[in-house]
Amino acid sequence: xxxxWGNVLFVVGLGVILYTLNxxxxxxxxYGEINNFGLMNERQNYLILGGLASVVGIIISFMNxxxxxxxxxxxxxxxxxxxxxxxxxxxxxxxxxxxFSTDDIAESLRLSHKAEQERxxxxxxxxxxxxxxxxxxxxxxxxxxxxx
Numbered sequence: 001x002x003x004x005w006g007n008v009l010f011v012v013g014l015g016v017i018l019y020t021l022n023x024x025x026x027x028x029x030x031y032g033e034i035n036n037f038g039l040m041n042e043r044q045n046y047l048i049l050g051g052l053a054s055v056v057g058i059i060i061s062f063m064n065x066x067x068x069x070x071x072x073x074x075x076x077x078x079x080x081x082x083x084x085x086x087x088x089x090x091x092x093x094x095x096x097x098x099x100f101s102t103d104d105i106a107e108s109l110r111l112s113h114k115a116e117q118e119r120x121x122x123x124x125x126x127x128x129x130x131x132x133x134x135x136x137x138x139x140x141x142x143x144x145x146x147x148x
Contacts, residue, residue: 006060010130013053018137020046058130077108088112 023046025039076085081098088108092099100108 003061006057006062008057009060010054010057013050013055013057014134014137016046016050016053017134020050021138054130054134061130075112077112 020043023039023043025035025043026033027036027039075088077088078084079086079093079096079098082093082096084093084095086093086095089105090100091102091105
């Protein structure tokens with residue numbers, strides 16, 4: 001699955017959760033408003049479904065992001081002659097036999113270390129943002145419904 005499907009699944013799960021939190025679980029009777037166990041059970045099922053969909057969407061998005069990092073790993077580079085992936089420290093391409101000078105190797109090492117530092121110091125992963133939005137939305141809906 002692609003990262004886009006993970007994002008779509010997360011948004012759908014979040015929508016189900018928000019809809020569920022607004023469900024009415026009480027009915028009017030001659031004795032006033034009473035809770036209906038059938039409606040409460042339905043609400044619980046939708047909450048579980050929405051939560052699972054959101055978590056699976058986050059996992060799909062997160063795992064697809066990790067695959068793209070593994071394919072272009074920081075310890076490899078493309079050979080300028082044949083465009084095959086080779087180790088950064090390689091003095092000679094194992095695919096085409098192209099040789100590299102020590103200056104080329106040092107520059108490749110410097111660039112790979114810089115890319116690794118940027119990856120480590122980059123922005124928060126998207127799933128952290130998604131979880132934060134989910135928590136804030138749930139708190140807002142709970143506050144609107146008077147449950148908080």
